[in-house]
Amino acid sequence: MDIELVRTFLEVNRLRHFGRAAERLFVTPAAVSARVRLLEEHLGAVLFSRARNNIHLTPAGQRFLPHAENMVRSWQRAVTSVGGGERTDMVALGSLHSIWNVLLDGWLAQVYGQDLGVTLQVELLSSQAVVSRMREQSLDLALMYEPPQARDLRVDAVSRVSLALFADRPGLTADEALSGYVHVDWGVQFAMSLSRALPGLPEPVLRVDTPEIARDFLCRRGGAAFLPETVSGGGSADGPLHPVTGAPRIDRTVYLVESAEAAESAVRDRVRAALAAWLEAPAPSDRTALS
Template sequence: MDIDLLKTFLEVYRTRHFGRTAENLYLTQSAVSARIRLLEETLGVPLFTRTRNDIQLTPAGARLLKYAESILNAWNRARQDTALGEEDKVSLAIGASYSLWDILLQDWTHALYRELPGVALQAEALGPEVLIRRLHDRALDIGFMFEPPQMAELQVREIAQIKLIMVADRPGLGAREAVGSGYIMADWGTSFAIAHARHFPDMPPPAVRMSLGRMAQSFLLSNGGATYLAEQMANESLQSGRLHRVDDAPVIDRQVYAVYPLASERKTLLEQVLGFLAPRLAVREPARAVSALSAL
């Protein structure tokens, strides 16, 4: 099957519009329609229902979706590995949830590139569901996240702990006052939300909700209020006096995990990479495997 047919199928699914798909893929709209028609003829089923302003997957299209993504991920990975040619290099695909790049992993990948010249690095910031799916499909070698999956084929290893602290734009603010007005609720994952609700059971609805810590920080610096940030993110603004710690607010700890396929053929490289990472993070020693399966 032509890989371009699956690319077009996925782009139509994402945009729900043949015209926008044509623009994104640098095709004519008739070419997009022809590709979808050919894919439907090849599979023998309709993949989309088409009305004037509403394009939806059929049940068959929904079933194809996960396979199309897996096939394209595998193809892209194979293409990357093949492109290394005869050089003595090995590819390493790393994924992490969005917030972790800012907090922990950005500088580490820079150092990894410098210190391990035999590694061809591919790095992505992904949402948690996509991250887990790509690990499962072997499109990623290793992923970093707050809340790891419990899947028998994936190894989970705790590598670091992040302290989330409440900060505000004004000094001397108490936690009860901080969450009472102008509070910015940053999304640090389900475990954080549970801990936050336990510490502040009677707080009013937050003034603003932000899906990323970096967004919450920017909003706080521009508009005032209070929010929880990773200590590493807040340090510069705390030192400059632009932000102030809410001293009586509890610190909420978040564990960071490395997740990778249990039967990875790159086990030796992953050991080297995680060993390179450990001294650069606030790692609990010794780092422990939290899966019930064998440790790395």
């Protein structure tokens, strides 16, 4: 099976959008659709439900997801091994998609501009995949919201994301805005904090796992969602988003996770220091807005 078919499946699942997946993969949307159809033919199952503005995995797609992640990971390891063995300057960094786009947009360009003598492998993963990969020690460092408290993992708080309720129209009350509520998966603690702050919160009209999808939906179809405060006035080409006065604000702590059992590494230390310096620096307005 062509590994690119599997990569395409993972990218569509991550972005929940064929067009955006095509942009990330540097192919046309038609090519993405063709790859997914071919993969479905190979597996004999439909992997995605293609409802308008709501692409999500079918039960078969959910079952295939962990296998797809393992296939791509195994392929990457094989390429590294056959291509010359393990590199001592390589650091594998994992992150949740929402953390990367909110806090680390532009960081890679800065790191490579500093010539740290590091080759980075960056992967955007689910929380479950991050934990699994850390325990396999196939990731050196990872950024996540809710790391497990385990002896084999070292966990440090490194940043914070402040979330506020944004709507497509100005002047709405919280109750008015929440009639079109779009739920972004900011983690279990966020959901618990939100239910305490808004016990009468209605069922969402849409559930998504990345803020970019929510923002795009709000700008095109209307509604409200909890997004980073830095999107104020940003929105998209379709229009700005507006903060909802009187709605609660919820903070999410970002943690840097690494294996407590990993051997000391000067290269990993340099990457950790570069991350800390970037996250501690005051963020310019164009750095933390969703892109």
